[in-house]
Amino acid sequence: MSGVSQQPGESWKPNLAVDIGGLSLRNPVMPASGTFGYGEEFAELVDLEKIGAIVTKGLSLKPKTGNPTPRIAETPAGMLNAVGLQNVGVDGFVRDKLPFLRSINTPVIANFFGNTLEEYGEVARKLSEVPEVAAAELNISCPNVKQGGIVFGTDPKAAAEVVALVRKNFSRPLIVKLTPNITDITVVARAAVEAGADALSCINTLTGMSIDVRRRSPRLANVTGGLSGPAIRPVAVRMVYQVVQAVSVPVIGIGGIVEVEDALEFLIAGASAVQVGSANFVNPGTMVQLVEGLEAFCIEEDIRDIRELIGSLRF
């Protein structure tokens, strides 16, 4: 344990701070990109200085309008989304969204993507020039429009190529967010780390579909969309567990976390931190409740440091 001796009756607080590839966080809880806007949207409901980091909506080189509506559909214990990565663009982010974030004492992780390899490199370069961006999360779940729409994150060579290019242009902590829509996530995980990722985050949404049986038509204008919410948690926990065995960099766990037990599953499986996605819509207090819940759990279990839990899965 930590070797700190406590007298009976003294109260102590567990250490919740973690390091994600060089990024120091006060606690291992942060929002998932796309579910928290650019932070300010939730400022009235969430104390932004109680969470570990703020992860932005995915940024592209130019503003993106996204898909036509309907963009969302509820599914059992979850939802589908086909928003289509609508965002204000990296310049718009710096101009209109960053000023608010500057006033908050919480690290900003900029999530970003590109339509082509070159665009990924260009966005990375622009983000490297923004001092308030403490780290970047690279979304490789996007199709390469120059290579027939093959998703970067499903091909280890394409993944390595984009990570290597981004790595050249961005020297601060780089998190690569993995797609679960792949046969063996560990192959791309290893490729991303070998190409220079400081950390990984998984999983992104699972591709799904829902049909309105009266209209006999897809409920999403885009036909398919990304499934998120508690329904996907077992898949996410399994993939985090597999990825943690395959790489030695920190892994952030994402997928259907709604309450503290869910977050603990990921930490015990080996995640160094967690992201909360859809739960932010349903219960905006989720992240702060998780931080408080993790602290309470550690006190109950006499765990002095959250890092004792990470990867503590027993067989």
Add this chain to the structure above:
Amino acid sequence: MKDIHTTIIDNQEISSGYFRMKMLAPGFGKEVKPGQFVMVKVRQLNDPFLRRPFCVFRVGFLPPESDGLAPREYLEIVFKVVGRGTEILGSLKAGDRIAVLGPLGNGFDLESIGDDLLLVAGGIGVAPLYMLGKACAGTKKVRLLLGGRNRDDILAVTDFERLGIETYVSTDDGTLGEKGLVTEVLTETLAGDAPSAVAACGPMPMIVAVQRICRSFQVPLQVSLEALMACGVGACLGCMVKGAGHSEAEPRLLTVCKNGPVFRDVDLDWQQLG
């Protein structure tokens, strides 16, 4: 805005498939503006997962149970059962607990209405218009055109009449009020005795027709829109609508939850709304 876990005081089916639900809402009374809405989690479990949006029909105070007790604030929603979430909501009883997030959205612009307001409601679209009517009834002339397919769709007539609002009821099948579409009554009204502004809410085809009619008579219009939404606070972007002048090169994307739900007709791109 806040997220409260509160208690249902009353839940009544007012006509087939339509309910009025009152819930305790401390602190909401002075915050809610006409046209704003709340996001309600109908069950604590993970399914149905998402909250449902409902306009605030009314806020008020319950008569105190005994002398010396402070009167308790409530808010009331009127809703139609359209799917799983509203079906569950309709089955809840006094004493049941639900979570309510709000008030959300922008509300109606009272400044630009003028002296003579015409409310146009299609069925459950009456929901955001009561608070607007109440805010204006003291100082302006307010009329209400209340339409629906049949008598079951005509709601809350007495509430509006108690405010002194002239209410004209029409049903497509003639089972209550005048037989015909509410849009036909609107056209006659604008032709004969036009108001200074119209505020409308109802099914999308009705709203589109109302917009065309108001445009042709050059009467300013505010519409309260509905959309599928997950978050209600402008983050998920599920409820996107296109603003006037939108193009790929110069995007004008709005959210019904945050930029709305109330929009001036001139601020929307009616050719390609979603």
